[in-house]
Amino acid sequence: MPVSIDALAALAGFGFGLSLIVAIGAQNAFVLRQGLLRRHVFAVVAVCAVSDAVLIGIGISGVGLVIDRLPVVMTIVRIGGAAFLVVYGILAARRALRPSTLSPDAGRASAGLAATVATCLALTWLNPHVYLDTIVLLGSVANSHGDARWLFGLGAAIASVVWFTTLGYGARLLRPVFARPLAWRILDGVIALVMFAIALSLILGI
Structure with missing residues (x-):
């Protein structure tokens, strides 16, 4: 049975979406940590x-072309995103350097739903790379599929749901590894480095 053009567009969108999402970054690091803590996982996955x-x-819808032609917007987002990532990186480094803040129970008690959602929104919407990847790059590729562009976008959106659900809820499989404080120190140390590296790339315009 031949595969329809629409199905191919959706599959292409799914694959392309995964290629953009599956990478070490601020958003994925946050989802992983929340999954390990089993704290507001559904809300975090849903927001992402x-x-x-x-x-x-x-x-x-074509807004990517407008954003691409307004560098001042990306500059504002880049500066704001870099500042937020530096702050979040400092907090992660503090957790890594202070064993008293490392237990999962402490993590559960310290972050409420509103704060968790706000952090997730900031990590998502204050990252210029997200706009370049989804609005500009993915939008351009999707529009190259003509009438099937929305099915391409649907495939990419489904890829996002699959990835974040797998990352958030699959993280619990690593719980035995993180039964020791040292594992949490290493994780938060890596998260801090990722946040600082991304912030530096934003400042340098990389």
Whole structure:
């Protein structure tokens, strides 16, 4: 049975979406940590997936061309994102350097739903790379599929849901490894380095 053009577009969008999402970054590091803590995982996964779907839709609708021609917007987002990532990186480094803040129970008690969602939104919407990947790049590729562009976008959105759900809920499989404080120190140390590296790339415009 031959595969339809629409199905191929959706599959292409799924694969392309995964290629952009599956990478070490601020958002993925946050989802992983929340999954390990089993704290507000559904809310975090939902925020990430819905945000990606919205950004993908914006890109396909052609707004990406407008953003691409307004560098001042990206500059503002880049500076704001870098500042936020530095602060978040400092907090992660503090957790790594202070064993008293490392237990999962402490992590559960310290971050409420509102604070967790706000952090997740900031990590998503204050990252210029998200706009370049979803709105500009993915939007451009999707529009190259003509009438099937929205199915391409649907495939990419589904890829986002699959990835963040797997990352958030699959993280619990690593819980035995993180039964020791040293594992949490290493994780938070890596998260701090990732945040600082991304912040530096934003400042340098890389």
